[in-house]
Amino acid sequence: MLITIIAFILILSVLVFAHELGHFWTAKKFGAKAEEFGFGFPPRLFGWKKKDGKRRFFWGNGEEESEDTIWSLNWIPIGGFVKIKGEDGESKADPESFASKKPWQRGIILSAGVAMNVLLCIVCLIIAFMLGAPQIIENDDQIVKDPKIQVMSVLDNSPADSAGVTMGDVIVSIDGQFFNNTSEVQAYMAEKGDQEVVVAIERLGEQLEYKITAELISETGNAGLGVGLVKTGIVSYPWYKSIWLGLKGTWNMFSQIIVAFATIIKNAFTGEEVGADIAGPVGIAVITGRVARMGISYILQFTALLSMNLAIINFLPLPALDGGRVLFLIIEKIRGRAVNQKVEQIVHTIGFVLLMLLIVVVTGKDIWQFRESFINLWHGVFG
Numbered sequence: 001m002l003i004t005i006i007a008f009i010l011i012l013s014v015l016v017f018a019h020e021l022g023h024f025w026t027a028k029k030f031g032a033k034a035e036e037f038g039f040g041f042p043p044r045l046f047g048w049k050k051k052d053g054k055r056r057f058f059w060g061n062g063e064e065e066s067e068d069t070i071w072s073l074n075w076i077p078i079g080g081f082v083k084i085k086g087e088d089g090e091s092k093a094d095p096e097s098f099a100s101k102k103p104w105q106r107g108i109i110l111s112a113g114v115a116m117n118v119l120l121c122i123v124c125l126i127i128a129f130m131l132g133a134p135q136i137i138e139n140d141d142q143i144v145k146d147p148k149i150q151v152m153s154v155l156d157n158s159p160a161d162s163a164g165v166t167m168g169d170v171i172v173s174i175d176g177q178f179f180n181n182t183s184e185v186q187a188y189m190a191e192k193g194d195q196e197v198v199v200a201i202e203r204l205g206e207q208l209e210y211k212i213t214a215e216l217i218s219e220t221g222n223a224g225l226g227v228g229l230v231k232t233g234i235v236s237y238p239w240y241k242s243i244w245l246g247l248k249g250t251w252n253m254f255s256q257i258i259v260a261f262a263t264i265i266k267n268a269f270t271g272e273e274v275g276a277d278i279a280g281p282v283g284i285a286v287i288t289g290r291v292a293r294m295g296i297s298y299i300l301q302f303t304a305l306l307s308m309n310l311a312i313i314n315f316l317p318l319p320a321l322d323g324g325r326v327l328f329l330i331i332e333k334i335r336g337r338a339v340n341q342k343v344e345q346i347v348h349t350i351g352f353v354l355l356m357l358l359i360v361v362v363t364g365k366d367i368w369q370f371r372e373s374f375i376n377l378w379h380g381v382f383g
Contacts (some may be wrong), residue, residue, distance in 0.1 A: 004289025009077055011288060011303050013039075015117065015310055016079030022116030023109060024069075024082045030105045033069075033085040033096040040074035041081065047072035084109070089341040103329050110322050110329070117311035121253065124304035126246035128297045132236035133245075144233030149179055151227050158226020163210040165201065165227060172200040172207070182229040189214055189224050199225070204290035234297060253308045261312070319351020 017039070024034050038044070048057045050068040086097025094100055098109065125133075137144055149171040154161050171185065172178075174197050179185045189197070194214055201208040214223045237245060291302045315323040325348070332338045 003292050007292035007299070008288045011299070011306065013077070013079055014303065015120070015307050016081075018116045018120045018307070019113040019310065019314070020080050020082045022112035022114070023084065026109045026112040027082070027084050027098065030101055030109060031095060032098045032101055032109065034082055035085050036070040036072055036081075036083040038072045038074050038081045038083070041076040041079060042074050044072045044074050089338075089344070103333050107326055107329050110325050111315070113322055114311045114315045117307045117314070118250065118254075121304040121307040121311070122246050122250045124300045124307065125249040126239075126242045128300035128304070129237045129242035129245045129249075130239055131297050131300070132234040133297050133301065134232055135235045137231040137233050137235075144235050147180075147231060147233040149182060149185060149229055150232045152230045153228035155226040159212045159215050160210075160225040160227045163199075163212045165199070165210060165212075165225070166203070168203070169208075170202040171229065172202050174199050181231050185229055186224070193223050204287075205293040206290075234295075250304070250308065253305060254312070257309060257312050318355075319347045320349075320355055321351070324348065324351060 020037070024037055027034050036047075042061075044061050046057065046059045047070050048055055049070045050056070084098045085091065086094060086099040089099050091097035092099045098106060101109070132145060135144075137147065151160075151165060151167055151169040151171065154165055154167055174185065174188060175192075176198075177188060179188070192214060194216075196211055196213045199210045199212055201210060212225055214225055216223055288302070291298050314321050315326075317323045317327040328339055328344055
């Protein structure tokens, strides 16, 4: 349980830190003062700042004035934030204010967090491919670590589907027999015919066992469980190949997430089920704990996936998100003058409240869906 908590906090902190670092760096480049860069969220534990040309350490929230950025460590150890002078639209006459910058400069500052999350996704995938990433093994000549027979697909209403086998499950053994490749599994099942077999499965670190009776599969003409199997393993690459694979993997993640969002939006308008596979903070924490037990390569790929999700969600043109603020800049550019600051603040406030309500709803769904894991997580934290 401690592994789950530590991994969740570290991954989330890296994601948010990278995002806020983008805002911080570009604000500094364009001359906007970053008043505070906080690790974690307030209340503040301690901070350090520059005063009279010297770095000064202080406790709590007592001191706000600083010649440069206040660097702070805060009590809630998740993520971080950057406070930029004038980001609320005030102090337009102050050259250090965000509000005094040209629309294109403000647009870059607002978009830089998303860009950093995309960059983090690329870096995580490059490192993962260098260390060794899970891949389908197409021939037995490749040198791989941790080879597995994995379920790639499950036919609807097949014996495996009825038993509860899902895509991504690892076939550990059948009737205690271990297999080197998918051909051996298929040969064994053809030999067993319609007899019941005991299939040992590994799913996200959990060991499961199913008793399944094979049936004649019309698609193959042979007795089987109704699953598509592939051999997977950890394959590592030299750095120059890893760069290309990291870029390619990032594009694939981006495309798949966009398609998933489009499907959610379509379902919302057509009345189909929405949100069954959407995870909130509790769901992510539970999944993080499972991934953490699978190794560093899986953690890096999971971090890359979360980072790309964060980038895309943040750039949606919705109030309170970076994309929503960029949308107001575009409107300002088209109209030739800024939207009334009070109106924009009200819109962002309403958007923030709705976003928090959505998080509460999704978190409630998570708690119900992962109730056993949540109870264990709760006891692990509070005893």
